[in-house]
């Protein structure tokens with residue numbers, strides 16, 4: 001049954017709203033259930049209070065091949081306390097009933113298959129999930145998944161990489177809903193000190209082909225306000241920050257309230273960097 | 282076993298029925314396409330084929346004998362048992378058939394940096410050998426747990442000039458070594474070739490590695506026709522990722538009267554976590570870029586595995602095996618740690634041949650099968666490797 005308390009296309013509506021304000025979107029990521037359900041809920045709340053425009057929640061997986069050490073460790077923490085896909089979806093439901101921000105789920109394909117595509121996507125929708133990213137499901141393998149996500153009104157967010165060919169990029173742009181997730185570098189997720197010029201080039205190239213038909217958000221290795229403002233200045237509609245936030249969680253396992261404070265502060269400064277009018281040099 | 286005609290043609294390249302495919306991060310789609318294209322060119326080029334055949338004969342030691350194990354046969358009292366002697370190859374296992382093929386391909390593609398994963402260290406050693414011979418740089422990912430268990434192979438790889446990267450993530454074994462090699466490849470796609478060790482992973486690996494290993498079955502078919510004047514009743518091979526088994530099966534797929542048996546690691550028992558038998562004890566899923574059978578819990582987390590034989594200790598299996606099983610063309614069974622040890626002893630003492638513990642699984646099932654067949658029948662078992670690497674483990678379990 002479609003969730004009537006939820007409007008459709010909230011992700012693209014959010015991008016439209018931000019464009020009007022001359023701002024990029026800050027997409028903030030945490031791994032669901034990390035380090036425990038209660039702390040995770042508090043940390044997610046901190047992201048939202050800090051000003052995250054879209055919240056992306058990862059479903060922990062035993063073999064996260066697209067992730068670097070920081071997110072791998074968070075997945076292990078979450079799994080070791082018994083976090084399952086259903087537990088994560090239920091926590092998103094708790095958050096989505098309190099806060100109006102759009103929610104995106106990131107999950108590797110196997111946990112989705114294990115639950116069943118239809119059951120997973122229906123449950124996701126009922127929990128207030130607006131979009132989904134599956135990092136190991138390229139367009140070529142995703143026809144059935146895409147049809148079912150369309151049916152349940154969950155935006156299927158595809159990824160593009162710096163080496164995605166033009167032909168495939170057109171297909172990926174055409175099939176994506178919500179936004180296109182641009183993996184701006186060669187590599188796995190992880191905080192990096194600097195942003196390569198190549199990442200900004202990738203943003204410009206993809207934006208050109210997107211022709212304004214779908215928002216483009218850049219992720220992987222974007223960890224500091226300067227990185228965020230650079231990708232937004234280069235034309236990206238959003239910046240996705242994951243490992244830099246997850247690292248804060250991992251650094252404060254003994255003092256969760258400190259993690260909350262830090263997360264909120266960090267998100268505030270990252271969000272500030274999405275404002276095109278702001279003078280962040 | 283029910284007889285089946287040749288399995289239906291595959292739906293599209295890289296798919297075996299619904300299994301296989303390319304379930305990988307976007308960054309790998311382009312290098313996989315380039316690899317497929319380069320491999321297609323390589324496999325159609327007579328001069329490449331000739332060059333590879335030269336390496337296989339002169340460097341690796343092909344062809345390998347098909348040996349009638351008369352003592353074992355009369356001990357069991359049933360079908361004649363033939364051993365396909367891949368244990369006599371350079372490096373001591375079938376792995377070199379694949380590493381020479383891929384290393385040559387990498388060289389043709391202009392890649393100079395080769396990465397690989399290894400569990401027991403056999404594929405790592407075979408990669409290091411091929412790379413040293415062809416002048417390529419090898420870096421091998423190996424779980425730190427496995428490095429402790431297989432110290433000798435770590436030393437062999439280093440002596441052969443390879444760099445060994447310990448993997449500390451996840452369960453610190455083969456599946457995590459593959460994860461880490463994939464992460465390396467995503468990061469260094471431009472100059473790096475990923476030399477996968479079995480018929481697993483995304484397309485084109487399952488097809489390409491199978492082609493390179495098919496030399497086993499091509500030889501065996503000719504040899505059995507010469508020696509027996511007819512086809513065998515059955516083939517038996519152990520299944521880790523599934524490369525030695527698919528290698529020997531492939532030339533017999535279209536002979537419906539030849540039964541195919543793949544032997545998985547039964548470990549301690551068939552309960553979760555106690556074996557490495559995805560086809561027998563697992564479910565359909567996606568791991569390491571392929572749709573196949575996977576040992577996993579009810580919510581789709583990949584399970585840890587257990588086997589006395591490190592080369593079989595993997596929670597997934599090549600997609601073509603998933604297809605052959607569901608299509609009814611091949612049958613998959615398990616042999617426990619204890620039975621494998623017993624077979625190790627039997628073959629050593631009856632034939633003067635120490636099998637790898639992996640291959641001992643196949644020997645054990647062959648003995649059961651031979652007993653159930655008549656003396657007019659014959660069986661070929663793929664002796665995928667020799668047992669020197671396992672002597673320490675066997676000594677621990679089978680005190681004199």
Ligand SMILES: Cc1ncc(COP(=O)(O)O)c(C=O)c1O
Nearest residue numbers: 521522523524525592639665666
């Ligand atoms: C001797 C031997 N046999 C079999 C295997 C299992 O691999 P596969 O199933 O790909 O042949 C290994 C793997 O290390 C091996 O060393």
